[in-house]
Amino acid sequence: MDIYVIDVEGGNSVLFVPPSGESVLIDTGNVAPGNVRDAGRILAAAKDAGITRIDHLIITHWHGDHFGGLTELAKLIPIKQFIDHGPNVQPGPVPDEFVQKTYPALYADATHRVVKPGDTIPVAGLNWVVVSSAGEVLKTPFRGEGKHNPYCASYKPGENNAEDPQSVGSYITFGKFRTVHLGDLTKNKEFELMCPNNPIGTVDLLLGLHHGVSSSNSPVIVYALHPRVAIINNGTRKGGDPETMQTIHSSPGLEDLWQMHFSLLSGQEYTTPGMFIANTIDDQQPSMPIQPMEAPTPGPGAPPAPQHNGTAYWIKVSAQQGGAFTVTNARNGFSKTYQSGE
Numbered sequence: 001m002d003i004y005v006i007d008v009e010g011g012n013s014v015l016f017v018p019p020s021g022e023s024v025l026i027d028t029g030n031v032a033p034g035n036v037r038d039a040g041r042i043l044a045a046a047k048d049a050g051i052t053r054i055d056h057l058i059i060t061h062w063h064g065d066h067f068g069g070l071t072e073l074a075k076l077i078p079i080k081q082f083i084d085h086g087p088n089v090q091p092g093p094v095p096d097e098f099v100q101k102t103y104p105a106l107y108a109d110a111t112h113r114v115v116k117p118g119d120t121i122p123v124a125g126l127n128w129v130v131v132s133s134a135g136e137v138l139k140t141p142f143r144g145e146g147k148h149n150p151y152c153a154s155y156k157p158g159e160n161n162a163e164d165p166q167s168v169g170s171y172i173t174f175g176k177f178r179t180v181h182l183g184d185l186t187k188n189k190e191f192e193l194m195c196p197n198n199p200i201g202t203v204d205l206l207l208g209l210h211h212g213v214s215s216s217n218s219p220v221i222v223y224a225l226h227p228r229v230a231i232i233n234n235g236t237r238k239g240g241d242p243e244t245m246q247t248i249h250s251s252p253g254l255e256d257l258w259q260m261h262f263s264l265l266s267g268q269e270y271t272t273p274g275m276f277i278a279n280t281i282d283d284q285q286p287s288m289p290i291q292p293m294e295a296p297t298p299g300p301g302a303p304p305a306p307q308h309n310g311t312a313y314w315i316k317v318s319a320q321q322g323g324a325f326t327v328t329n330a331r332n333g334f335s336k337t338y339q340s341g342e
């Protein structure tokens with residue numbers, strides 16, 4: 001199975017293509033001028049994978065960095081099934097207009113499915129289970145799982161908006177290879193999902209991590225899932241902040257962290273080495289500052305994040321049924337194979 005983590009500038013878009021060719025796309029990228037940028041990048045990954053349609057599209061939640069490219073993408077490639085958590089719960093003119101008017105027209109010639117935890121999405125060659133949706137989380141553990149989670153005792157609650165906790169979260173297995181993508185699921189939902197008992201068990205690969213921001217990624221989930229590899233869909237100044245990086249870098253059993261982008265919020269103090277990072281910025285600094293940058297207060301007065309207008313590179317994961325997987329950075333060709341643990 002090939003997995004493409006696509007650069008959508010701090011949004012999310014991940015394409016799964018098992019050997020059957022039945023594809024699943026999680027999210028369609030960020031809001032961008034005309035929304036063509038990210039749709040084009042997703043199409044490039046689909047072409048590289050040799051597919052001519054998206055069989056299942058999951059929109060994790062109604063934030064513009066997750067559905068931003070959908071209108072344009074639907075013009076470029078057929079989408080057979082649209083999957084989501086249900087109505088938008090964080091009122092705003094853009095998502096409200098999209099969910100009420102644009103979206104129903106897009107799925108008029110396809111199927112539309114609202115999922116809940118425990119649902120499976122039938123994909124030939126994969127086992128795909130929904131573990132969170134619409135603020136609900138998986139309560140029945142997978143067979144043989146449900147053991148006490150030791151990290152719950154030190155859990156600290158987080159802040160969140162209304163839509164991130166609604167995220168559709170997925171647990172995916174391909175033979176012995178296991179991975180999780182939880183959209184932008186927040187700390188409080190991580191706790192509900194993973195405490196007091198861990199219903200999922202451990203994974204080889206942890207995907208997304210809410211762009212690597214600190215309103216998600218508590219040890220109750222990162223440590224307990226015990227990933228060998230994590231890939232964060234961060235932006236140039238979104239995610240990769242010290243709190244998140246401390247959690248990921250100290251996660252038991254983690255072999256490597258890969259990133260979509262350099263992040264100014266890491267500084268050399270917390271960043272992963274550049275060979276594990278797929279995308280840089282247009283204006284290169286002579287050196288990476290040691291100290292992480294403080295994220296500016298969001299709002300109209302915030303300075304713009306550093307731009308990335310050059311080639312957008314993906315990170316590609318090629319997984320084997322036996323559990324081994326190879327991660328490749330399309331920017332520099334750097335590649336590393338993680339042999340099956342069993």
Ligand SMILES: [Zn+2]
Binds near residue numbers: 008312
């Ligand atoms: Zn980029």
Ligand SMILES: [Zn+2]
Binds near residue numbers: 012063066184210211
């Ligand atoms: Zn997001």
